[in-house]
Amino acid sequence: MARWEPDARLRLVRAAIDLYAEQGYEVTTVAQVAERAGLTKATFFRHFPDKREVLFAGQEHHSTLLAEGAAAAPDGATPLEAVTAALDHATAAFTPEQRAWGPRLRAVVASSAELQERAAFKRAHLAAALADALRRRGVPDPTAAVAAELGVEAFHRAFDRWGDTTDDRSYGDLARSELHDLHAAATALR
Amino acid sequence: MARWEPDARLRLVRAAIDLYAEQGYEVTTVAQVAERAGLTKATFFRHFPDKREVLFAGQEHHSTLLAEGAAAAPDGATPLEAVTAALDHATAAFTPEQRAWGPRLRAVVASSAELQERAAFKRAHLAAALADALRRRGVPDPTAAVAAELGVEAFHRAFDRWGDTTDDRSYGDLARSELHDLHAAATALR
DNA sequence: CTCGTTGATGAGACCAAGTCTCGTCACCGT
DNA sequence: ACGGTGACGAGACTTGGTCTCATCAACGAG
Numbered sequence: 001m002a003r004w005e006p007d008a009r010l011r012l013v014r015a016a017i018d019l020y021a022e023q024g025y026e027v028t029t030v031a032q033v034a035e036r037a038g039l040t041k042a043t044f045f046r047h048f049p050d051k052r053e054v055l056f057a058g059q060e061h062h063s064t065l066l067a068e069g070a071a072a073a074p075d076g077a078t079p080l081e082a083v084t085a086a087l088d089h090a091t092a093a094f095t096p097e098q099r100a101w102g103p104r105l106r107a108v109v110a111s112s113a114e115l116q117e118r119a120a121f122k123r124a125h126l127a128a129a130l131a132d133a134l135r136r137r138g139v140p141d142p143t144a145a146v147a148a149e150l151g152v153e154a155f156h157r158a159f160d161r162w163g164d165t166t167d168d169r170s171y172g173d174l175a176r177s178e179l180h181d182l183h184a185a186a187t188a189l190r
Numbered sequence: 191m192a193r194w195e196p197d198a199r200l201r202l203v204r205a206a207i208d209l210y211a212e213q214g215y216e217v218t219t220v221a222q223v224a225e226r227a228g229l230t231k232a233t234f235f236r237h238f239p240d241k242r243e244v245l246f247a248g249q250e251h252h253s254t255l256l257a258e259g260a261a262a263a264p265d266g267a268t269p270l271e272a273v274t275a276a277l278d279h280a281t282a283a284f285t286p287e288q289r290a291w292g293p294r295l296r297a298v299v300a301s302s303a304e305l306q307e308r309a310a311f312k313r314a315h316l317a318a319a320l321a322d323a324l325r326r327r328g329v330p331d332p333t334a335a336v337a338a339e340l341g342v343e344a345f346h347r348a349f350d351r352w353g354d355t356t357d358d359r360s361y362g363d364l365a366r367s368e369l370h371d372l373h374a375a376a377t378a379l380r
Numbered sequence: 381c382t383c384g385t386t387g388a389t390g391a392g393a394c395c396a397a398g399t400c401t402c403g404t405c406a407c408c409g410t
Numbered sequence: 411a412c413g414g415t416g417a418c419g420a421g422a423c424t425t426g427g428t429c430t431c432a433t434c435a436a437c438g439a440g
Contacts, residue, residue: 008417029396040419045398078380117311121303124310142375149339150379185332186376189340190268198388219425230390235427 009047009057011037016054021104025112052118055105058093059122063129065090066151070133079139080183083151086130087175090155094162094171102163127152150186154179199237199247201227206244211294215302242308245295248283249312253319255280256341260323269329270373273341276320277365280345284352284361292353317342340376344369 015036019028030051034044048054069089073082109115131148139147158175161167167174205226209218220241224234238244259279263272299305321338329337348365351357357364 030398031396041398042400042420043418046417049398051397080380113311116314117307120310120314121307123314124306142371143379145343146340146372146375147379149343150336153335153339181332182336183379185336186379189333189337189373189376190270220427221425231427232391232429233389236388239427241426 008037008039008043012039012044012047013054013057017101017104017108020055020108025108025115052115055108055115056118056122060125062090062093062122062155063126065093066126066155067129067133070130071136073137077137079134079137079143079147080179082134082137082139083130083147083154084176084179086133086151087155087158087179088172091170091172091175094159099162102159106160106163123152123156126155146186150179150182154182157182198227198229198233202229202234202237203244203247207291207294207298210245210298210301215298215305242305245298245305246308246312250315252280252283252312252345253316255283256316256345257319257323260320261326263327267327269324269327269333269337270369272324272327272329273320273337273344274366274369276323276341277345277348277369278362281360281362281365284349289352292349296350296353313342313346316345336376340369340372344372347372 012033016028016033019033019036030044031041033051033054034041037044044054048057066086066089069086070082072089073085077085109119127148130151131144134144134147135141154175157178158171161174161178162171169177202223206218206223209223209226220234221231223241223244224231227234234244238247256276256279259276260272262279263275267275299309317338320341321334324334324337325331344365347368348361351364351368352361359367
């Protein structure tokens with residue numbers, strides 16, 4: 001038998017989502033989250049840098065996936081095709097487990113300005129990573145920024161719709177569809 | 191003679207920018223900022239909700255200006271023309287005083303992840319306010335979001351170039367120019 | 381002129397986030 | 411058998427942020 005129960009990190013994430021949803025993010029203390037996970041405050045901060053990050057850990061992975069996908073697109077691909085490749089590659093992050101947690105996470109984040117702030121920061125990182133990957137492909141500056149912005153917007157819109165159980169399409173299909181709509185709106189803009 | 195020196199709020203802003211720039215944002219305590227302004231920590235928090243906001247106060251005004259400008263555009267205006275009107279209207283916020291503080295502010299914000307987080311949040315608010323104003327004009331959803339995103343990107347790019355003293359064009363001219371470039375990139379996107 | 385009100389501030393207690401140091405002890409390789 | 415490793419607990423400590431209460435110049439009513 002192990003000295004400590006395994007998956008301390010996962011237990012912390014679950015405890016945090018549960019408590020934040022039950023009684024609210026602001027009134028929940030880190031000590032409470034740690035206690036529900038069978039740990040202490042000090043250990044919480046060994047796994048996460050702050051009280052917010054426990055909800056967003058794993059999203060650095062999204063940046064990596066988007067950048068990898070864009071970089072791996074064939075040489076002749078247009079910027080938009082590279083963004084599509086990035087979204088396809090990011091599909092790897094969207095497991096059924098994520099789908100189950102999505103709505104609860106969205107609700108909790110929506111309830112707190114502090115959490116929305118972190119979400120905005122993560123989104124900015126996503127856009128920066130994707131724009132960087134496009135620039136490394138030789139896409140010139142204003143185009144790379146616009147394409148990355150559309151890609152990240154599609155990424156988030158698709159995630160929102162993916163969480164609605166009424167829509168049974170795969171995340172990849174939803175992302176392609178959102179990107180197509182955004183691109184159409186952009187080219188038609190006057 | 192007044193009981194208190196006037197402009198407590200402004201003194202706090204100046205003290206904060208100075209100290210954050212001199213010795214770094216993270217190692218500066220709110221008590222130090224208040225002391226340099228001739229006040230106490232409690233009074234700091236009467237003027238600003240937290241340690242970060244002292245650098246961003248006044249930016250809610252930007253959302254208001256953008257929304258007002260977009261709402262005031264003539265009835266027949268296209269979405270892009272409404273965004274242009276919004277940027278023109280926001281010109282009111284860019285005084286010579288702002289121009290002098292801009293580069294220092296940018297440097298301080300760039301030095302701290304916590305401050306970049308707040309900046310990303312403010313940007314998201316700007317985009318949401320502009321998109322809302324466009325939707326109220328009857329612009330349908332994906333188009334409003336894309337136009338707002340381009341507008342906010344132009345807003346920030348113009349502010350960056352406006353801070354470079356090498357470029358003597360007015361903020362309004364710079365913003366129109368940036369928006370034009372971004373729009374061109376968007377319509378040419380493949 | 382006097383007096384009560386107003387409102388910005390100071391003083392300081394208080395809580396929680398986040399940091400840091402030190403001690404513990406199962407596990408693992410030698 | 412034994413020393414090293416690493417995840418964890420305990421608890422002190424700093425600082426961001428909140429709250430309550432006291433202070434006192436300005437101001438207006440009488």
